[in-house]
Amino acid sequence: MDKRTTSLKRAEQTAGGIAERLLAWYERNKRRLPWRNTADPYAIWLSEIMLQQTQVEAVIPHYRRFLERFPTLEDLARSPLEEVLKAWENMGYYSRARNLHAASRRIVDLHGGRLPENPDELKALPGIGPYTSGAILSMAFGKAVPAVDGNVKRVLCRLFAVDSPLSDGATQRFITALAEKLVPAERPGPFNSALMELGALLCRPGIPQCPDCPLRSNCLGYAGNCQNRLPVAGKKAKRPDKEAGAAILRDSKGRFFIVRRPADGFLGGLWKFPGGMLHPGETVTDALKSRCREELGISISVKDHLMTLQQFYSHFRLTLHVFSGTIQEGGPLSPAAGNRLWASPADIRKYPFSRVELRILDALFI
DNA sequence: AAGGCGGGGGT
DNA sequence: ACCCCAGCCTT
Numbered sequence: 001m002d003k004r005t006t007s008l009k010r011a012e013q014t015a016g017g018i019a020e021r022l023l024a025w026y027e028r029n030k031r032r033l034p035w036r037n038t039a040d041p042y043a044i045w046l047s048e049i050m051l052q053q054t055q056v057e058a059v060i061p062h063y064r065r066f067l068e069r070f071p072t073l074e075d076l077a078r079s080p081l082e083e084v085l086k087a088w089e090n091m092g093y094y095s096r097a098r099n100l101h102a103a104s105r106r107i108v109d110l111h112g113g114r115l116p117e118n119p120d121e122l123k124a125l126p127g128i129g130p131y132t133s134g135a136i137l138s139m140a141f142g143k144a145v146p147a148v149d150g151n152v153k154r155v156l157c158r159l160f161a162v163d164s165p166l167s168d169g170a171t172q173r174f175i176t177a178l179a180e181k182l183v184p185a186e187r188p189g190p191f192n193s194a195l196m197e198l199g200a201l202l203c204r205p206g207i208p209q210c211p212d213c214p215l216r217s218n219c220l221g222y223a224g225n226c227q228n229r230l231p232v233a234g235k236k237a238k239r240p241d242k243e244a245g246a247a248i249l250r251d252s253k254g255r256f257f258i259v260r261r262p263a264d265g266f267l268g269g270l271w272k273f274p275g276g277m278l279h280p281g282e283t284v285t286d287a288l289k290s291r292c293r294e295e296l297g298i299s300i301s302v303k304d305h306l307m308t309l310q311q312f313y314s315h316f317r318l319t320l321h322v323f324s325g326t327i328q329e330g331g332p333l334s335p336a337a338g339n340r341l342w343a344s345p346a347d348i349r350k351y352p353f354s355r356v357e358l359r360i361l362d363a364l365f366i
Numbered sequence: 367a368a369g370g371c372g373g374g375g376g377t
Numbered sequence: 378a379c380c381c382c383a384g385c386c387t388t
Contacts, residue, residue: 051383058374058382092372095386129385149383169367196383205381206377236379237369266371314371355373 004174007160011181014218019184019191025214026194029201031056034063036193041115041140042073048135049096049127056200062091074113077104085269085352094267094354099127117141130176139189146179147192148172151199157231158203158221167234242316245284246275246360247292247300247325255342256366257327258351259296271351273322273360274300284321296340299328307363311356322360 030036033056035047046066050059066087070076076084081101088097103125107115115136116122122133134147146152153166156175164171184191202209210222221227249257258271276291278284285302292300303324311318343351345366353361 048383053371053382053384054373055375055382090373092374093384095371096384099385127385131384135383147383150381151383167367193383200383233380268371312373314373315369 007162007174008177008181011160011178015182015184018182018215018218021214022194022198023187023190026190026197030193030197031201034060039140041136042076043067044140045115045128045132045136046100048132049100050091052096052132053093054091058091062088073104073107073115076101077108077113081269082352086350089352090355090358092355094270096127098263098269099125102126103128115140117143119145135192138183138192142189144183144185144188146176146183147196148176148179149196151196151203152179152192154205154231155195155199155203158208158227159215159219161220161224161226161230163226163230163232165234166231237315239312240316241319243278243319243321244276245278245288245291245321245323246273247288247302247323248273248306248360248364249300249325249327251327251342253342253344255344256348258341258343258348260339267354269352270354270357272353272357274298284323288323288325300325301328307360309356309359311359318356320356 035044038044047059047063050063050066069087070079070084079101081098084097084101085094088094091097106125107113111121116125117137119133119137122128122136123130128136131147131149134145135149137143137145138147148156153172153175156162156178157166160178162171162175164174166172179195182191182195198213198215202213207228210216210219210227213219213222216222219227221230251257257274259274260271261267261269263269274292274296275288276295278287279290282290288302289300292298303326306322306324309320309322311320348361348366
C-alpha cells in the first residue's frame with residue numbers, strides 16, 4: 001500500500017478524535033469575528049470573498065462598511081459597479097469586487113436571489129472556486145464538505161507529514177482528499193473554521209506552537225520533528241521593476257482630468273490620472289505626451305515634477321513619476337466621454353481609485 | 367502548470 | 378529582502 005493510501009486510511013480512522021479535540025479547542029480559543037455572528041449566506045459569502053488572500057484584521061473594517069452600504073444581496077445587485085468598487089477601495093484584487101457584483105446579479109436572475117446550495121452551481125458563479133464553495137456550503141448550509149485554504153494546507157501537511165511540494169497539483173488533490181476524510185457530518189462549518197483558526201493561531205508558517213496544539217498527539221510532523229520544514233514550498237517568481245508617469249492636469253476651475261481604466265485589466269474599472277508606462281530609453285516627459293496622445297488623443301505639455309512614488313504590487317514594483325501639466329489642444333470630453341472627466345476637488349474622492357492614486361491625492365491635500 | 371492579480375503585515 | 382495572507386481565473 002502506498003504512502004498516500006496509508007495516510008488516507010489513517011485520516012479516516014482518526015477523524016472522530018481529531019474533530020472532537022479540535023472543536024473543543026476552537027470553542028475555547030476562537031477569535032470573535034463579525035462573520036461568525038451571522039447565519040446570512042450573503043454575509044458569509046461576502047466575508048469569504050474579502051478573505052481571499054487578505055488577512056483577517058484587514059478585512060474586518062471593510063466587511064462592516066460594505067454590509068452597511070449593501071445590507072442585502074438585492075441591494076448589491078441593483079447598485080452600480082462603480083459604487084461597489086468604491087467600497088472595495090484599498091482592498092486589492094479588484095476582480096473580486098467585479099465578480100461579486102456580477103454574481104449577485106446572476107443569483108437574482110437565475111436563482112431567485114438566493115445562493116445555490118449545490119457545489120456545481122456555486123462554483124459556476126464568478127469568483128467562487130473550490131475553497132469558497134466549500135466554505136459557503138459548510139458554514140452557511142451545514143454541508144459536510146471541506147474548505148481547503150492556505151491554513152488548512154499547512155496544517156494537514158504537518159499533521160500527515162506531507163513532504164511533496166505544495167505547488168504540485170497532485171499534492172493539492174491529496175490534501176483535499178485528506179480534508180474530505182476529516183470533516184465531520186456534525187458541525188462541518190465550525191470544524192472547517194477550527195482547522196483554519198488552528199493554522200492562524202498556532203500552526204503558523206515558520207515555527208508552530210506545538211506545545212499548545214490540541215492535535216499534537218496525532219501529528220506526524222511533530223512526531224518526526226519535521227514540522228518546522230513543512231509544508232515544502234514551490235518556486236518563487238521574481239518581481240520586475242517598472243517605471244511609469246502620471247500627469248496632473250487641471251483646468252481653470254481647478255478640476256482634475258481623470259480617466260477610467262479598462263474594465264477587465266489591471267486595477268480594472270478604477271480611475272487614474274492620465275499617463276502610463278515608460279518605454280525603454282524614454283524620458284518621463286516624452287512618455288506622458290505619447291501615452292496621452294495614444295490612449296486619449298489629447299496633446300499635453302508637461303510642467304513641474306511633483307513627486308515620485310514607489311508602489312509594490314504582487315507581480316512587479318512600480319516607480320511612478322508624477323508631473324503637473326496642461327492640455328494644449330483636443331477636447332478631452334468629446335470622444336468616449338464615459339471614461340474620462342473633469343473632477344472637482346470636492347467630488348474627486350467619490351470615484352474609486354487604487355492605492356497609488358489615493359497617495360497622490362493625499363500628497364496634494366485633496 | 368504557470369502566471370496575473372493588490373495591498374499590507376511580520377520577521 | 379522575503380515570506381505570507383480564509384484564492385480565482387486565464388492561458
